Amino acid sequence: MIIINQEYQFKGLTYTIRSAVKADAKSLSEVRLQVDGETEHMDRVPGEAFIDEAGFEEIIGRDMSHPRNICLVAEADGRIIGYSRCEGHDLQRFKHKVEFGVGVLQQYWGFGVGKHLLQASIAWADTNGITKMILSGVLETNEKAIQLYQSLGFEVEGILKKDRILSDGKYYSTYMMARYTD
Template sequence: MIIHAQEVHAKGLRYTIRSAVEQDAGALSQLRLQIDGETENMDRERGEAYIDPAGFAGIIAADASHPRRLLLVAEAEGRIIGYSRCAGPDLKRFLHKVEFGLGVLQEFWGHGIGKRLMTETISWADANDIQKIVLHGVLETNKHAIELYKRLGFEIEGFMKRDRILSDGKYYSTYIMARHKE
């Protein structure tokens, strides 16, 4: 699905939230690789489940033409600095929900980019009669994200004990969070 571009000025930064286009494929491939290496909050380590530019071009094309998929990018200073993606299965029993994920370059944290990507996604979901947005694997130590999700109407629906092993060799639990359309 495609949305109209939104211009944002927040905390000294001008950026645009827009639907991804095919020309973004290379930048998205590199962005995801960098974000995965900046924090352990993501599911992957740097280089795992790598998606090359051709793979992203396919995802962008498929998402743009699917009524229950949305791939957004945040663009500032002439480059893509964040992304979010919603995708819902085509199974009839699950047509009411989508799964959500996002990432923002660490150097741009604190400008409300993640929040803006989420609010645009929530608006899109509500306008398209999607009843539930699900976040899987929210790391228990990612308190800032958990509080943001809660402020945006998400609630904890589940807790996965010892779900991940991080670089310190310890196990960490994750939350399953969801927002239900009001």
């Protein structure tokens, strides 16, 4: 699906949230790889489950035509600085929900990019009859993200204990979070 471009100005940064297009595929591959290396809040270490340019072209093409999928990018100065994606289901019993994920380059943290990507995704979901958005595996130590998600109506549905091993060799729990509308 496609959304109308939305421009934001925050702390001196001007950026646009828009639907991803196939021409973004190479940049999305590079940004995703960089984001994976900048924080342990993501599911992957750099290079794991790598998606190349062709893979992102396929994902974007599928998302543009699927009524319960959307891929958004945040762009500043002609450069992609973040992304989000909602992926829905074709099974009748699950058509009401999507899984959501987001990533923002570390140098752009604190500029509202993740929040605006999430708000655009929520608006899209609400407009398209999606009544449940799921965040799988929010790391327990990612307090800023948890606070953001809760401020936008997400709640903890469950805890996966000792769900991840981080670089310090310790196990960490993750939260399953969701936002519901009726």
